[in-house]
Amino acid sequence: MGLFLTFSIFKNKESKAVEDELRKFASSVNGGFEISDIKQEDPNFCSILIRDKKTIVTYPNYFTEYFQSSKFLSKSLQERVYTFNIYDGDYWMLYIFENGNLSARFNPFQNYWSEKEDREQLKTWNFDLDKFCDDFSIASNSVAKYFIEWKSGNRDTKAYKGDEFNYGDCFQVFDLLKRSLISYSDIINSEKKATTFKLWTSSLLLQEVPKITFDDIRKSKRYTKNYLKLTPEEIETILGVDYGWFLHNATKNQMCFNCNSRDTEREDLEYYLSIDELLVRTTGHCKKCGKRLGGGWGITKIDKLKEVLER
Numbered sequence: 001m002g003l004f005l006t007f008s009i010f011k012n013k014e015s016k017a018v019e020d021e022l023r024k025f026a027s028s029v030n031g032g033f034e035i036s037d038i039k040q041e042d043p044n045f046c047s048i049l050i051r052d053k054k055t056i057v058t059y060p061n062y063f064t065e066y067f068q069s070s071k072f073l074s075k076s077l078q079e080r081v082y083t084f085n086i087y088d089g090d091y092w093m094l095y096i097f098e099n100g101n102l103s104a105r106f107n108p109f110q111n112y113w114s115e116k117e118d119r120e121q122l123k124t125w126n127f128d129l130d131k132f133c134d135d136f137s138i139a140s141n142s143v144a145k146y147f148i149e150w151k152s153g154n155r156d157t158k159a160y161k162g163d164e165f166n167y168g169d170c171f172q173v174f175d176l177l178k179r180s181l182i183s184y185s186d187i188i189n190s191e192k193k194a195t196t197f198k199l200w201t202s203s204l205l206l207q208e209v210p211k212i213t214f215d216d217i218r219k220s221k222r223y224t225k226n227y228l229k230l231t232p233e234e235i236e237t238i239l240g241v242d243y244g245w246f247l248h249n250a251t252k253n254q255m256c257f258n259c260n261s262r263d264t265e266r267e268d269l270e271y272y273l274s275i276d277e278l279l280v281r282t283t284g285h286c287k288k289c290g291k292r293l294g295g296g297w298g299i300t301k302i303d304k305l306k307e308v309l310e311r
């Protein structure tokens with residue numbers, strides 16, 4: 001799976017006020033919010049960074065309730081909340097919330113899904129570039145070119161001279177945010193400038209970080225440098241997902257760069273565990289052109305991996 005990353009940006013607030021509201025939000029969804037010295041890899045990582053007249057809240061990687069939290073913050077703090085979401089490393093999307101409601105959306109990659117209903121969810125709607133530039137204190141001519149649709153004509157070209165990322169790359173959003181002096185390291189807190197918390201809800205439970213190391217994995221009974229065949233039950237244990245969902249994800253809506261299709265199916269699916277890479281490798285063929293499509297699924301539940309390897 002690619003990168004999933006969600007963060008909200010709004011006008012400068014006292015860190016304490018933001019913290020209090022996030023705690024209220026967490027308890028409203030049967031969860032909690034506690035200060036904790038943790039890294040972004042932690043499944044419950046959340047950070048608050050006050051930076052250049054902006055407040056940045058980064059949510060846990062697989063946090064799905066960002067609509068609710070953004071609505072909550074926009075209402076309780078009485079600020080326009082800009083929530084950015086990077087989806088599976090494939091595109092970025094911006095949602096704007098005002099006074100408890102979603103008020104606008106921007107998505108550069110609106111044809112990502114093949115189903116019409118899915119595409120409707122991603123359509124740009126009511127987005128006002130001038131308002132955005134006003135709130136981010138940037139000149140519109142220095143960012144306007146980020147707010148156009150990704151098409152085959154602009155793919156793999158850059159919006160502005162000096163940019164790091166191309167159209168079609170979800171990281172282009174960081175070229176955009178750089179104009180407002182916000183960097184990727186601010187978002188993932190790699191320079192430890194933010195205050196960090198554990199955030200959990202009824203659907204994102206508080207997870208114990210396993211104390212198992214990679215050395216423990218190497219000593220387990222079935223450890224091998226080669227690929228290991230997995231049963232459906234082992235897939236469920238290691239990845240923590242339903243087997244049907246795994247199959248669906250590994251076969252439907254695949255991207256094929258050979259025939260330039262982003263909604264093909266992958267046939268003859270096979271999957272293996274690569275222990276040294278902490279990956280479930282998947283392979284198969286593009287249904288449209290027959291080209292081999294490889295892929296992988298990162299293993300984050302290292303304790304579960306050990307459990308399976310000891311069987």
Ligand SMILES: [Zn+2]
Pocket residue numbers: 256257258259260261264286287288289290291
């Ligand atoms: Zn193909």
